[in-house]
Amino acid sequence: MSDDQEIDGTSSPALRFGEEFRRSRRARGWSQTDAGARMGYSGGLLSYVERGKKPVSLNLAVRADHVFGTGERFQQLWRQYSNASLLEGFAEFTAAEARCHRMRTFGVGVIQGLFQAPAYASALAAAAVQRGSITSEQADARVSFLATRQMLLNRSKPPFIHAVMDESCIRRLVGGREVMAEQMKYLEELAAQPWVTLQIAPFDLGERAPFKMPLILLDLPDRVVVGYAESQARGHLERGREAVAAWSREYDLLQVESLSTAASLAMIRAVRKELS
Template sequence: MFGTGDLFLELWRRYTRAAQLEGFAEFADAEARCRRLRALALTVVTGLFQVPDYAWALALAAVERGAITRAAAEQRVEFLLTRQQLLLQKSPPIVHAVLDESCLARPIGGPVVMGKQFDHLAELAARPNITIQVAPFSLAENLPFTLPVILLDLPDGTVIGYAESQTQGHLERRRQTVAGWEREYDQLLVEALPKAPSLALIRKARRELAP
C-alpha cells in the first residue's frame, strides 16, 4: 500500500529476531533459502520440528529462570512458527534430521505436550522430503558432535554450517571446516538407527508416556 516493497516485512523480521541468539539472524536468512537442510538435535527436538506447545514450554522455562523476558519468549516462539513455514511451501527443501535419543527421553512440557510432539514427528517422517533418524544412547562417545549442528545447502551450491552454544550462534562458512562437519555428519547417518527403527523408537516412546 505504501509502495515500499518488502521493507515493513523485513523490519518486522529484524524486530522479531531481537529475541534470538547472536548470530541467529544470518542463519535464518540462509535457512529460508536452502535447498537441503541436515540437522543434529541434542537434548531437545530441532526447532523446525517443534509443535507450538513444546516450543512454548521451552520459552516459558527460560522466562522462569530469568534468562529472557516474557516479551522475548513470545517473539521467539512467533518467529519459530514463521520459520516452520519453510516445510509447508510448494517446493520445500530436503530435510534430514538426526535426533539424539535424549530428545525422546526428556519430557518437555509433560506427557500431553510430548504426546503431541511424538505424533508430529511421526507425521513429519511420513513426508517424502523429510527423513528422521535417532542416534541411540548406545553410540556413547562415538556421537561426533557435542553441540547441535545444522548444515544448509544453498541455491548457489555452497554449504554452510551453524552451531549454537548457550549464549550465541555461529555461522560457519569456511569450506574446510564445513567439509569436516559434513564428513562427521555422514558417519553419524551410518551409525544412527535407520528410518524404520527410528520411527519405531519414537512410537514406543509415545506409548510409554505416563497417562
C-alpha cells in the first residue's frame, strides 16, 4: 500500500484514527517519516497506524495532538477506539474485523455485538452500568462503538458471514419481551441477506458442541486467517496457524451439527411468536 493510497475510515474507530492522522499529516506536507521524526516514532509504525493495523497507544495520541496542534482531537479518537469499557485486545480485533472478507462466528449466552439490534445492545450496556462495571458515559460509548462496527454490514460489498448461535442466545431474555421480539425480527432480516448464513446450535447438541465460549474467525485480504476468543476479563486475537486451523476444523463440525438454515429460521420465528 502506497503512502498516498486512500483508506476507508468509516468502518472502524482504528481506521478513523488512521484517516484523521493521515489527513493532518498531508495538510502539512509531511511524509510518514517526517511525522515520525517529530513524534519520536518510525515512519513504518505510522504507516501501520494509518491503515488501522496497529493498536494506538495513548502516548501516540498525545504526541499527535502536540505536533499537529489539534488540542485533544486524537486523544478523543483514542478513547472512542480503546475505551476502558472494552475488553483488552478488542480494539485490535475490530481493526482486523473491518478488513475481513469472510467471517465465521459462534455466540453463546447473548447475541454477539455485530448482530445486536439497537435496543438489545442498549439493554446490555444499561445492565453493565447497574452492576457498576462501567459508567453511563462508557455505556454510551460502547453502544456508539458498536454502531460504528455495524457499518461493516452496510458496505456495498460486505463480508460473507456465517453465524452460529447457541440456542441460549435467542432464549435468554434481554431487555424484556418487546426488546427480544425486535431482536428476533432483526435476526430474520439479517438471515434474509444473501451474504449471511445463520444457524442455531440447539441445546440438545450437548457435549458435541466444540466451543464453550464466543469465537470469531476472520479471513483477511492477504489470505491470512485469524481467530478471536473472549474470556470474562479479556479478548485475544489468535494468529498462530495451528491454533486457527484447529478452530476452523471444529467450526466445520459445529456447522454440520447445528440446525439447518431453514430450521434455524423457523426456531427464531417461533421464539418471536412466543414473545409477541
